Amino acid sequence: MLRVGLSGGIGSGKSTVAGRLAEHGAVVVDADLLAREVVAPGTAGLAEVVAAFGGDVVDSDGVLDRGALAARVFSDDSARATLNGITHPRIAARTAEVIAAAPADAVVVHDVPLLVENGLAPMYHLVLIVDAAPDVRVERLVGRGLAEEDARRRIAKQASDAERRAVADVWLDNSGTPDRVLSVVDELWADRLVPYEANIRLGRYASGPPKVVPYDPTWPEQAARVAARISLVAGDRRIEHIGSTSVPGLAAKDVLDFQLGVSSLEEADSLAPALAAAGFPNCGPLTDTARHGELAEWTKRVHAGADPKRRVHLHVRVEGGPGWEWALRFRDWLRRDAVARQEYRDLKLDLARQHAGDAHGQAYNQAKEPWMVAATARMDAFYRDGQTS
Template sequence: MLRVGLSGGIGSGKSTVAGRLAEHGAVVIDADVLAREVVAPGTDGLREVVEAFGAEVLGPDGALDRPALAARVFGDERALATLNGITHPRIAARTAELIAAAPPDAVVVHDVPLLVEKDMAPLYHLVLIVHADLDQRLVRLRDRGLPEEDARRRIAAQADDQRRRAVADVWLDNSGTPDVVLARVDALWADRLVRYESNVRLRRHAPYGPPVVVPYDETWPAQARRVAARIGLAAGGRTVEHIGSTSVPGLPAKDVLDFQLGVRSLAEAAELEEALAQAGFPSRGLAEDGVRHEGHAPEDWHKRLHSGADPGRCVNLHVRVEGGPAWNWAIRFRDWLRADAAARDEYAALKRELAERHRGDDTDLGYAESKEPWMAAATARVAAFYRDGQTS
């Protein structure tokens, strides 16, 4: 099962995207629909709302008068907290029921207006954010009968575009005509979501292909923060570090995010295998780092290796003993390259040369092995850099 979070500001057109995903076969769970269900006539939820806010929040038919309730809680944090305390646990329970009832091979799309505000992004394999320009949103809301002043107030009360971009794995611009965003959704479904779901279900990582070194991407740090949050949640809050070439500003690299996850032992690492696989990082088994320092037993360089299942974002996850030699080496090597411009340029030139040499390969194994002599020789340089006190 693939869990997809869908969100966007009011008037952005989330419903258009959700509807198209449903046409493709996604199981769409609409948080707004559930919010109405849990306070429908005859429910305990409605009874508690009336007890908290009075009968004046009921319409003549005995159903909840949502505008009247909104007027009571808007701008009143205490009243809103009371309402949320009644509805949110019920919405969460119903959401869990629907997810549990979905088929094992489902792409479950959770349409959540407040996904960003509630810091829910790490719960999903992928987050889709639907965007539209402010003027377009105001027009759409006006056409729904919402006065412009009210529309602007509601937009201002939600997360801004900067916060939404920070959690967006996919940014769907819906400022134009519907056919444009629908075409993007069609491609996303076929090229990414269906493949991602099968990879997660079959515990299969996405293929990397031949090595291609690209210029440094300014979005890599933001992408890494999103992936690291998912890894950390799946691993129970353990330490996650962004390492490797994409963690060094300005360094050309393969478009692969590398992380290390800290554990106390490899036995503990094995216990995390299933949780990481369910989160989209299936295991590739026990592996061994190239020995960078003398004086350590070979087992000090053992790790468990996982890779990402997302065909749209290649990830390597090295599960290592936190504070062990391999863990420390990865951080020191990263920080050395960040601080030493000459070493960074030297490494960049090597990477380009080796990528060109191995561009006809089916995988990047030959490329990785060809880097080992330079990496081994860098051991002494890294040690000297730290010994000389050039970094903290």
């Protein structure tokens, strides 16, 4: 099962995207609909709302007057917290029920208006954010009957574009006509969502040839999103963004490398099922190339990302062990030593051209090894000489 979080500001046209995904076969869980369901006439949720806010928040038929309730809580943080305390647990419980009832091979799209505001992004394999220019959003809201001043006030109360971009794996611009965003959604479904779901269900990970690309300044932001998902599964264990994508300005394969610290490899094995369910299937026990010490000390577990459009390698190592320390030292050395960084960049670009047909990068890695051996000696000298500032 693939869990997709869908959100966007009021008036962005999120429902257009949700509807198209449903047409493709996605199981759409609409948080707004569930919010209405848990306070429907006769429910315990509605009774608790009335007890908290009074009988004037229901109409003569006993139906919640959402406008009257909104007027009470919109500008009152305490009242809004009270309402959220009544409805959110009930919505969460119903959401869990609906998702549990979905088929094992489903693409579940959770349509959540306050996904960003409530910090829910790490719960999903992928987050889609629908956006539109502010004036377009205001025009749409006015067309629904809101006064312009009210529309702008509601937009200002929600998450900012910067906050939404920080969690967005996919940014869908819906400022134009519906057909434009719908064509993007069609492509997204076929090229990413469907294969992503299959990869998770079948325990497969994304791979490809060693294509080295120029440094992407968005890699740190992408890494932060992936790290948040790993952290949710791994608890308080230490996660580090390592490898070439963690070195500013360095050309690299478009693969985000992380290491996750554990106290033992047995602990690493215990985390494997949860990591796989989160989109990082196990690639098996592997051994790092030993740079110092006994080979057995460099054993690790490796997971890789199932997302076909965002390759990830996750190295699960004993924290403080030789493999863990070497990865951090190498990253930090390249960050500080401009000459070494340039050499490594040139080497990677040259070897990537030579081994463009190497499907899994094995020949590329072997050809890189002599430089890595020499680089380790240089790195050790760098730290030994105290050049760490």
